[in-house]
Amino acid sequence: MVKWIGFRMLRTAIAVWAIASVVFLLSRQDTARAEQLALPDATDLSGYAVGTPVARQAAREAVRQRLGLNLPLFYISRAAGKWYWNGLQNQYHHWLRRAVQGDFGQSFRTSQPVTEALLAALPYSLPLTGTALLLAAGAALAMGQRLAARPRWQQPVRTILAALQALPLFVVALILLLAFANPEMLAWFPAYGLTQSVDVELSVWSRTSTYLMHMALPVIALALTALPELALQLDAALTEELRTDYATTARAKGLAEGVVIRRHALRNALLPTLTQLAELLPALVGGAVVVEVVFALPGMGRLLTEAAAARDYPVLVGGVLLAGTARLLALLLADLLYFWADPRIRWPS
Template sequence: MAWSLLWRLFRTLLAVWALASVVFLLSHYDTDTASQFTLPDSSELIGAGSTSDSTQYQAAHSAVLHRLGLDLPLFYVGRKAPSRTSSTRWQWHGFANQYHRWFIGVLQGDLGKSFRTGQAVGTRLFSALAYTLPLTGTAALLAILAALALAQRLAAGPWWQRPVRSLLVSLHALPLFVVALLLLLLFANPEVFAWFPAYGLDQPTNATASPWARTATYLLHMVLPTSALVLTALPDLTLQLTAALTQELGTDYATTARAKGLSGSAVIRHHALRNALLPTLTQISELLPALVAGALVVEVVFALPGMGRLLADAASSRDYPVLVGGVLLTGAARLLALLLADLLYLWADPRIRWQP
């Protein structure tokens, strides 16, 4: 058991590293565009047309490439430019390359520095995670608890089962940005209900406010974004679990439990639920990465300074260290969620055994 867990953990880390390496190598092919974002006056220098201005631009461009470390070869091996006497061939660049420097930095906990701001990538990521983790973690927890409670009630076959199912199916068909905009227009609109603030969480707060007032302000800002994520995740979890519970209630062991005098709710809680959870556990492992992806939409709609907006801005400004660091972090969360699902399978069904 322990060796199987360690082996799976090793394969997970290897897959995360391979993903981050591919993103790093692909993104750093566009070094000229990335460096030009740090030269706001480059178009003016080129437009002047004089030789001195062109030389000045080339010198500034070379200085930026050197400062960002983009003047080094990309990888350990690379293609040598063809000449009149030789054709294109591969050559060994040694350890003085961009990938090796990034590799050693990550092993030491250094994800590099932002091309755009010069800040450490880890600092920017953790600052964004301070908003994204509470948002996605709370949404995941509320969606799972609500799905467990609602699915058990629906599986019991109450009179309101059909309208609730129809409502869940309709809600499932709505994109996340539509749900977020509807909540924004309904509950942060002075023309309807101005119960919650629409945006402004990243604005400076009153320094003289008490900790309770700042906490209340933070919670008010997070209600609508969290609700949007919960409402989009709830239908899929609930409908899947309800179908699995309904199927389990038709089996022989459930019929025997009812024949012994157990109530329908007791049969669901103590017998059917654990078996019905197996297909739902896969959905739960997919839930957190899906919420992280959905956080991009929610953070844009509600102007939250979280991970989604950070990666969107990094992609648009060619801030590759931040982008690669975000992919590394997101990929690790995704693969670790799959590893957690395997552990939950063992808890839900002891008959399942890992194969090395």
Template sequence: MARLLFWRLLRTALAVWALASGVFLLSHLEGSTAVELAQPALAELRATGGVTTPAARQALERATRHRLGLDVPLFYVGTHRPASATAGQWHWNGLANQYHRWLRDLLHGQLGASFRTGEGVGARLQQALLFTLPLTGTAATLAVLLALALAQYLAGRPRGHGLLRGALVGLQALPLFVIALGLLLLFANPETLAWFPSYGLEQATDAELDAGYQLPLYLWHMTLPVIALTLSALPELTLQLTAALEAELGTDYATTARAKGLAERAVIRHHALRNALLPSLAQLAELLPALVAGAVVVEVAFALPGMGRLLAEAAAARDFPVLVGGVLLVGAARLLALLITDFLSLWADPRIR
């Protein structure tokens, strides 16, 4: 088991490195766009009395490129750099390149600094995770627990639950942004029911507020986002587990258990559930990445300062260090979910190798 764990972790680490490297190289191909966005606009320079001559603009561009670390080649090999090189000719750039610098810092636990604010990427990601981890973790836990309860309820009483099944199928067909906007219109709208706020979580987590007042206010702001994410993940988990349970309840061992006098609920819990979980465990590998991706929609809809909103803003502003750091974190979470699913499958059925 230890050897298996080592090789799985090694493959996971290599896959995360390859993913982050690909995102880094592809994103930094637009380095000129990042430089333009990082410079003050011409109208702003004129308003502040800055020099706006072409020579001054070129000097400002060179200084900005140097500050962002974009004044060196992108990779170890390239088709530019030395003045003596022929245009289009591949040559060796040496270790003084953007990728080598990023990889060296990554091995030392540093993700660089934001192009927009100059803050450390690690600090910005940590601050965003304080909102995203409780959001996605709570939604994942609620979705799994509710799916287990609903699937056992539906499988134990297969007739007369068409309305509930239809509601789950209809909910599964709705995009997440429709669910989020529907909750906002129903429960955070003065025209209907203004039970919950639609924004303002930054004020709810103000350090100056009393802790006894801060926690209820925080939970009040997080209720609708958690419900939105839970409702988006619940139907698929429930319908899959229900179908697997119904298939297991039709097998010979379930019939034998009933013949021994066991109630249907006991047959489900003690005999059918563990076998039915095997196909559903594969969904856990998709659940966490789906919730992280859904957090982008939910955090934008509810104005939450989490990972999803941070990555969306970083992509729009070409803030490559933040974008690459976020992709690295999300990729690691997805591959970790795959690893956990593999070991849960081994636990559920030791015959799997």
């Protein structure tokens, strides 16, 4: 088992490295934007450089040297129809060496270290997506078992879930915002202002309660959009499992329907749901972009959206690397849960 887990972790690390490398190499095809963002003092409001041509060229060269753009892009390059070996003094090697140490460079826009920007956004995005995933999975598990035990409720609940699944995430978020954070309706939750509220000198309990109040509606919005797919799949799988011979035999032995579901049918029905959970994580990360914009949360989604709009490539590469790592680790976790859910599956030798 340890050897298999180590092999999967190695494959995961190689896949993440490949994804981040491709994004990095593609991002370095637009160096002019990096120079413009890194020269805020040398440009006017229209984006055109000011000063003498010599001063502009000197400032541009200084920026290129600071950002490492004066070096070749990769280990090999092609010029005048010939291939050249550039050695280790190239942009990719320097980036890879720093990335292994947890340094993803500096933002072109703010000159802030990318690692600091990502770590500042994680306290908002990680609880948001993690809590939404746990709530959706727990609600789907409870709902699936209830619907399987009470077939007469299946059709109306399935209709409601299908209608909820048809709603886009931004519509669900706006409905919650207008219904529960609106003085004209129910002003139970704040609509925005989390960063201002957290920065105020308050007690630990006050800061915690403020944080939870601001995060409640975003978490509910994400959980509601993830719930229908999980619940409908689990309900269908449980219904199918309860028609099998082993479920009929369990009933013939006098076991109640709830016991048959929990002890016999649930584990087999969970197998496709576990795969769905692994696929759901990147969807929640993508949904966090919408939710963080609607509720003005300074999380990963909003950070990457602003970086993409400004073509701030170091932040984008760091975000892609982090999201890719989470995605591949989720797939590894789903494989491990498969072995737990189905004892018939054996660990590879």
